Amino acid sequence: MADRISQRRTAANTYFLSVNSAILAFVGYLTSKMEPVDYMWLLALAGCMLTLFWYNIINSYKNLNTAKWQVVQDIEKRLPISPYDAEWDALQRGKNPRLYRPISHIESWVPGVFCLLHLIVLVRTFPWSSFAVWFTSVAICVIK
DSSP, X not given: OHHHHHHHXXXXXXXXXXXXXXXXXXXHHHXXXXXXXXXXXXXXXXXHHHHHHHHHHHHHHHHHHHXXXXXXXXXXXXXXXXXXXXXXXXXXXXXXXXTOOOHHHHHTHHHHHHHHHHHHHHHHHSOHHHHHHHHHHHHHHHHO
């Protein structure tokens, strides 16, 4: 049923929102108590990956809902009344953003905001000097 898809979608969003918030809260706690630790950039990298998974899950649910509502509209064509199609007409079939803006369009911005926050942590905590030494030694080995 279409309503169960929406419930699962909400549960997935709640899960990813909670995990991302917990990661950022933990990073904030660590930075308030001490200098950034060596593994903090790994938490940020994990947060970035989670937000990418979250974004893909949102798109998957969006596609699944679109398909389910298309089936409902196809079934309505055979019935004497079509309330869902009438509702869609009242919303000008989604063409007027003042009447209707798909939740998935708004919802897909949330992982992006979290990804940006994780990227800030990643850039600020990544051991750039160690990476530069490693990269230089690899480059020298390749050139030889």
